[in-house]
Amino acid sequence: MPSPETYLESHGWTPTIDKDGGPTVSRDNDFQVAS
Secondary structure (H helix, E strand, O other), X not given: OOOHHHHHHHOOEEXXXXXXXXXXXXXXXXXXXXX
């Protein structure tokens, strides 16, 4: 089973840390799901 970070990245999300040090994710609007 992939790590949460790998799973998110494979679906076009980028895990990051916000200014308060908390985890967050940002969506890559240019990401295209391969189908």
